[in-house]
Amino acid sequence: MSQQIIKEILPKDLLAETIHLKNEGYRLVAITCTNKKTKDEETSVEKDEMELSYSFDKDYDLINLRFSVCADDEIESVSLLYSYAFLYENEIKELFGVSIKDISLDFNNTLYKIPVKAPFHTQKEDK
Amino acid sequence: MGKRTVIPFGPQHPVLPEPIHLDLVLEDEVVVEAIPQIGYVHRGLEKLVEKKDYQQYTYVAERICGICSFMHGMGYCQTIESIMNVEIPERAKFLRTIWAELSRMHSHTLWLGLLADAFGFESLFMHSWRIREKILDIFEETTGGRVIFSVCDVGGVRKDISAETLKKIDKIMDELEKEFKEITDVFFNDASVKSRTVGVGVLSKQAAHDLGAVGPMARASGIESDMRSQGYAAYGKLDFKPIVETAGDCYARTSVRMKEIYQSIDLVKQCIAIIPEGDIKVKVTGNPNGEYFTRIEQPRGEVVYYAKANGTKYLDRVRVRTPTFANIPPLLETLKGCALADVPILVVTIDPCISCTER
Numbered sequence: 330m331s332q333q334i335i336k337e338i339l340p341k342d343l344l345a346e347t348i349h350l351k352n353e354g355y356r357l358v359a360i361t362c363t364n365k366k367t368k369d370e371e372t373s374v375e376k377d378e379m380e381l382s383y384s385f386d387k388d389y390d391l392i393n394l395r396f397s398v399c400a401d402d403e404i405e406s407v408s409l410l411y412s413y414a415f416l417y418e419n420e421i422k423e424l425f426g427v428s429i430k431d432i433s434l435d436f437n438n439t440l441y442k443i444p445v446k447a448p449f450h451t452q453k454e455d456k
Numbered sequence: 457m458g459k460r461t462v463i464p465f466g467p468q469h470p471v472l473p474e475p476i477h478l479d480l481v482l483e484d485e486v487v488v489e490a491i492p493q494i495g496y497v498h499r500g501l502e503k504l505v506e507k508k509d510y511q512q513y514t515y516v517a518e519r520i521c522g523i524c525s526f527m528h529g530m531g532y533c534q535t536i537e538s539i540m541n542v543e544i545p546e547r548a549k550f551l552r553t554i555w556a557e558l559s560r561m562h563s564h565t566l567w568l569g570l571l572a573d574a575f576g577f578e579s580l581f582m583h584s585w586r587i588r589e590k591i592l593d594i595f596e597e598t599t600g601g602r603v604i605f606s607v608c609d610v611g612g613v614r615k616d617i618s619a620e621t622l623k624k625i626d627k628i629m630d631e632l633e634k635e636f637k638e639i640t641d642v643f644f645n646d647a648s649v650k651s652r653t654v655g656v657g658v659l660s661k662q663a664a665h666d667l668g669a670v671g672p673m674a675r676a677s678g679i680e681s682d683m684r685s686q687g688y689a690a691y692g693k694l695d696f697k698p699i700v701e702t703a704g705d706c707y708a709r710t711s712v713r714m715k716e717i718y719q720s721i722d723l724v725k726q727c728i729a730i731i732p733e734g735d736i737k738v739k740v741t742g743n744p745n746g747e748y749f750t751r752i753e754q755p756r757g758e759v760v761y762y763a764k765a766n767g768t769k770y771l772d773r774v775r776v777r778t779p780t781f782a783n784i785p786p787l788l789e790t791l792k793g794c795a796l797a798d799v800p801i802l803v804v805t806i807d808p809c810i811s812c813t814e815r
Contacts, residue, residue: 331686333749356668358751359760359777384749384760389686391749413668413785434491441495441814449503 331389335382340396340404347383347407350392355385357407360417362425364450365397379425379450383407400426400450408433416440424449458484463796467496471574471800474810478803482796490791492784498814502774509769510536510744511610520776521812522603523566524754526559529608531761532774534688535750536610539765542740546690548612550731553690554625555599555607556752557720557727561632562591563755564713564720567807568643571710574804575652580642587635594625612737626728629721636721640714653706657790657802660704669786671757671779672716673806676701676708683753694726709805743769754779756807778812 338346361382366375376399383394398404406429408414418432419440426447438446461482467475475496481489504516517532518525530552537544569584592602598617599605607615617625643649659669664677674681675698682698684691699715701708744765751760757779764773783806790802 331751356665358668358758358782359762359775361762361773361775361777363764363773363775382762386751389683389751391751393749411668412666413782416781416784439495441498443495443498448500 331391333391333393335393335395338394338396340398340402343383343394343396344405344407344410346394347410350385350394351410353387355387355392357411357414357417358384358386358391360384360414360421362421362427362449364425367397377450379427381421381427398427401428403428403430406430406432423447426450458486460488465490465799465803467493469800471570471804472808473570474808476803476808476810476813478791478799480791480796480799485796487791487794487796487799490788492788494810494814496814497811499811501815502776505771505774510763510765510771511769513771513774514609515606517774517776518604518606518608520778520815521809523563523809524559524756524759524812525604526555526608527752527754527759528776529606530556530689531750531752531754531759531776532763533608533610534752535748535761535763536744536765538748538750539744539746539763540610540740540742542611542738544612544738545735546732547616547734548736549690550727551613551615551617551736552608553694554617554724554727554731555595555605556689557723558591558594560755561717561720562588562595563807564717565591567713567755567804568639568710571801571804572643572649574800575649577642577646577649580639580649583639587632587639590628590632590635594628597621598625609737611740612735614737616736622728622731626725629725633718633721636714636717643710643714650707652798652801653710656706656798657794657805658703658705659786659790661702663789664704664786667786667789668782669757670782671753671755671807672709672712673757673783673786675699676712677704678702681758683751683758686751688750688752690727691723693730694723696723706801706805713807743767744771756780756809756812757783776815778809778815780806780809780813783808784813 363380365378365380378397385392415434419436423438463480465478467477477493479491518529520528565588569581572580599607661678745767747764760777762775787806
């Protein structure tokens, strides 16, 4: 069976890591966003974060670049490197409210035309 | 340069079974750019994981799509089984493979009919769908359902297929092969069909790679990528090699799917020949804890299932990346430079499933 690796990176290293994988011939498979609750080590206050995984494939092996961001953080688009990333990025932007700058084709939160802002960026209190 | 005009294509169009909208920028009769717009059937099914426990979610996964319903259930179950380190019985793996390949056959046959309908060959459309009915009959006999079967479960499958029924399916496969040969000849050799498919919407191998094409769309452009090569379910025990064409046009995409139907017939027969006796399900206890990415080959191409579990019966996240989602950018590329009259054919040749795409 194929391998799957999760590589933790910092948000600022996303473009450099992506360029490296693109030069190695990797294909962008998906970008996944997950809600995540973390505790601040100093204040013990719970904070909402979002975990982003950029999945790349080569010869059936999967490498996932992973980092977490807060709702206020802005990250770079990888659509200049992988043009088709614009769909994944628009989806994450609209459903989770992640701020992504310089998307090659930015739908400005109208990809799915949902009237609720960032409907997937909620925690599970309403379960 | 001719005058530029923008023509809206969809969301309702005779060639579209489901809604997608394209703004086509034209110079005279030639498309120079296409801008997609989706969002007409977004159901938020990934979000539903917060309300349904990990076993109930199998039913939700099966409802992502009415064509590859079984494979959605299978992809989801494989993901949870991987997180929980559950090894399903060998017989369940073979049964899953049989239903998966029958699903591929019915999906590709449905697509062939839609393609024939798109270029106005109504009798070919009807013959394709007539043959497809026989595959749906097998589903009904073995699972009780013709569209959504609900036979996949975490830990195996819910229903077995008797030796007698397997023998009958084997015989039906032989009959289907003969019937498919009749329509294959038309799809491959009829001059009116070839005039609409040969050299139309060419996607080069490099472009297919650069735009992340998957499934028959990628294989028709020379990319030998098929998730079945990983050997999941029973594929590791079967003689299997991805079907690849190199022309990258509508004819090549038709050819890949047509040949994959014959390959599916062969794979079903291989499974029937060597399926072992035994249990069809193992008891699964406890709750999943961890995460896993699963990729399987649906009729339209690679589907990605990701699940993250926290040790409770509710998952933190289920994420599905469907093949049509991946094939929209390659579609936009093939539309550039095509004649307006070819747009419906090109949209159909990615075999779009918008319910899958939007989930």
